[in-house]
Amino acid sequence: MVFLLSGALFMVSAQNSEGTDLRPSRYTDIASIVEAESEELNVLNARAAALDAEVAALSADIGDRQVNRYNRRIARLEDPAGMTPVSGAGVTVTLTDASEELLNEATTSEELNQMVVHQQDIQAVVNAMWRGGADAVTIQGQRVISTTGIKCSGNTVQLQGQPYSPPYVITAVGDQLAIFDEIQRDDYLNVYRTAAADPSVAVGWQLGLEEFVTAPAYDGVPNLSYAVPLPS
16 A cells, blocks of 8 residues: 555656756856846847847838827837947946955945945936936846836846846046036045044045946936826
8 A cells, every 4th residue: 555655646746847857956056047037038029129020020010190190209219218339438437245254244234235226326427427318228238228127136246137246337428527527526435435444444435537438328218107097
């Protein structure tokens, strides 16, 4: 009876697993999780971009006056919407966590929070760059557009749904002096730089001027949401 029950259990397990592991090992390495999710998102983005290009090609082949009018409006909006590359002089800010040694010495969550980069730190840099008249901004080489979302996820930061680990490289294309001045006068960033200069915190801060940089066109699918009137 025991052998019969064991054989039945083996058969059920084999059918349910369909050749895979019923209890797959869990990821224990955060870097591996980030890499796996990033690769999957890159594949999906590439597929979405290919479908967008196909739709655009099919739309261009339609000899309809109204369709052509909309295509011309789309073409005019591509640049301000971040769908075309922008090149020129720029400013780059790099934010990173404190050293592993200092992180291990932290005794409270408050101390640890001061030593790592948060989404509000990245947002403060981006906002200062926009106030300085930046023509385009990138984070980790990804173009920032009006629907870009930045949020913390564990010890990584998600940008447009894709997780990234520090260091966080933020680059603006535009008037270097105007952008630099806005970064220098920003109150929030002054507090961050004070923490960066404190040896007991030493969160990473680096600012550099770029002679020539290119902000690539946004190649993802904009996630648009909008309000609609309630039915009367």
